[in-house]
Amino acid sequence: MSTLIHDGKCAEKNESIHVRRGRTECLLLALLLAGCGRPQVQRTAELEALAARSGEIERVQLKDQSRSEPVSIERATEELAARVVEPNAVPHGAVELTLEEARAAALTNNLDLKFHLVGPSIAEQSVDEERAKFEWTFFGSAGYSRSELGDEGNTVSMQSYDTGVAIPLQTGGSLQAGLPFSRADYDADDIGGVSSAAVSVSYIQSLLRGAGTRINTHSIRIAVYEKDIVDVRTKLLAIAILGNVDIVYWQLYAARRELDVRREQYKLAEDQLDHARRKVEAGSAPKIEIVRAEAGLAGRLEDVINAETSVRDRERELKRILNRDDLPLGVEIDILPTSEPEPIGLDLDAEAIVAAALDNRMETAELELRLAVDELNVELARNRTLPDVTFDYRYAATARSGSLGGALGDIGGDSLQDHAVGISAVIPLGNRAAQARLQRARLEKVRDQIDRDRLRQSIRQEVYNAVDELRQNWRRILAAEQGVVTAYRDYKVEQSQFQLGKRTSTDVLLSASRLADAQSRRIRAFAEYEIAQVRLARASGTLLGLGRLQIR
Structure with a gap:
């Protein structure tokens, strides 16, 4: 009878074991199926619409985009001629702007500058990330297991725990202290539970490859130098952006003055047409003079149109740089530069400016930092050739x-003390990869040294060119002043000769064109002189103006 009972219990246990195994297999199968299959990406409604549009190319009829009824060439020509003579006021008025106001607005609002100013903050976070490599780490684990002992169906339940701290060392080693403890419980009547606890300390130290604080802080120093490189690049870009404010300002100044000249030329051509008509009516000139005057007037109209387009382009570029709320890109607002050029003759010491440029230019600072990085990389590559x-x-x-x-209470007293010490070595045979990395690091350093010399030579050339450009534009101003005086005198002579019947309308209009060209050359010479000063300052690594600018 007892044998039957015993066999029944064994059968029940075996059945229970099979049930548990079956459940475990089903669970594993479900997890496997969940992890397989094609992954699905769920888009938002906006991204789904963008994805749908990427497969089609839309077409457009520009006449459908017109806010008013399209007009004929004849009607549009009449309206354009009337507007050239008396320009309509723009819907949103005009804004007077000094050069200092433009600089201040760009420094505060320019989106390109704001974009690049984020770079140093990102680089600073990279430095903090590298410094965190030596932070202490707390670790902990807990586990549970249940095992069968032999064929009798006896089981043991094991609970294990471990906790401690891991400390990476700047010397190239690591220190770890832990407190592992466990508890084993047996279901047999003659065996009780057993608990164990320990305090463990391990210390590992590299002796050759990867040893030393300089090697193990290599990535931190690289991150610091890379941050410095980002800083100098940011300053370089800020100089370029802020210097571009001055350039675009003076380009707009020149474009507006050019528009004034072209409008004045149109009015002169109209006056010439009136003179020709009166002379024809008086019988002192043939009718062909009216045709000549009308042809000259038509030619002046295209010049005005081109000048107006140039003004709008320069205004829009300046609006983008300034990014002021009261100067939106899509709204037509006249920007009137009120600062006037102030050219003066300068006797510049090119060699002194070159010396200042070699000291101030951020490109040279960047290459010096890059050489410092190269030196660190050579040092690291040399260390990696060691066993x-x-x-x-x-x-x-x-x-x-x-x-x-x-x-736990017996750890400090009645405990088993274990000590272990050892040393291990891995020595590559040939070591070709490490030697190649070292040689590559050395060659990269040599390349950057050559690049530094190339840059210094380029800076010298750029400064010499900028000095010559400034001198050239000063002489252009002097020549342009004389050109305007003589061209105006020639125009007056031709006009008086026309009244006497000794010149035609064509001669007068050609003289007026020469006057306009002379005035345009003078305007461009004044503007280019101011722009040349900006370029010379930028070539020396500085900005025009008073005081220092903080870009952080």
Whole structure:
């Protein structure tokens, strides 16, 4: 009878084991199926619409985009001629702008400048990220297991825990202290529970490859230098952006003055047409003079149109740089530059400016930092050619007891002391990869040294060219002043000769064109002189103006 009972219990246990195994297999199968298959990407409604549009190319009829009824060439020509003579006021008025106001607005609002000013903050976070490599780490784990002992169906339940800290060292080693403890419980009547606890300390130190604080702080120093490189690049870009404010300002100044000249030429051509008509009516000139005057008037109209377009382009570029709320890109607002050029003759010492440029230019600072990075990379590559030799020491104090509290209490007294020390080495045969990396690091340093010399030569040439450009534009101003005086005198002579019947309308209009060209040359010479000063300052790594600018 007892044998039957025993066999029944064994059968029940085996059935229970099979049930548990079956459940476990089903769970594993479900997890496997969930992890397989094609992954699905769920888009938002906006992204789904964008994805749908990417496969089609839309077509447009520009006449459908017109806000008013399209007009004929004849009607549009009449309206344009009337507007050239008396320009309509723009819907949103005009804004007077000084050069200093433009600089201040760009420094405050320019989106390109704001974009680049984020770079140093990102680089600073990279430095903090590298410095965190030596932070202490707390670790902990807990586990549970249940195992069968033999064929009798007896089981043991094991609970294990571990906690401690890991400390990476700047010397190239690591220190770890832990407190592992566990509890084993048996379901057999003649075996009780057993608990164990220990204190463990391990120390690992590299002796050759990867040893030393300089090698192990290599990535931190690289990150610091890279941040410095970002800083100098940011300053370089800020100089370029802020210097571009001055350039576009003077380009707009020249475009507006050019428009004034072209409108004045149109009015002169109209006056010439009136003179021709009166002379024809008086019988002192043939009718062909009216045709000549009308042809000259038509030619002046295209010049005005081109000048107006140039003004709008320069205004829009300046609006983009300034990014002021009262100067939106899509709204037609006249920007009237009120600062006037102030050219003066200068006797510049080109060699002194070159010396200042070599000291101030951020490109040279960037290359010096890049050479410092190259030196660190050579140092690291040289260290990686060494054998990998590691020293290892481990200590553990272990105690066992019937209860977990007893085991923990016995660690300091009745415990087993374990000490282990060792040394290991890995020596590559040939070491070709490490030697190649070292040689590559050295060649990269040589290349950057050559690049530094190339840059210095380029800076010298740029400064010499900028000095010559400034001198050239000063002489252009002097020549343009004389050109305007003589061209105006020639126009007056031709006009008086026309009244006497000794010149035709064509001669007068050609003289007026020469006057306009002379005035345009003078305007461009004044504007180019101011722009040449900006370029010379930028070539020396500085900005025009008073005071220092903080870009951080």
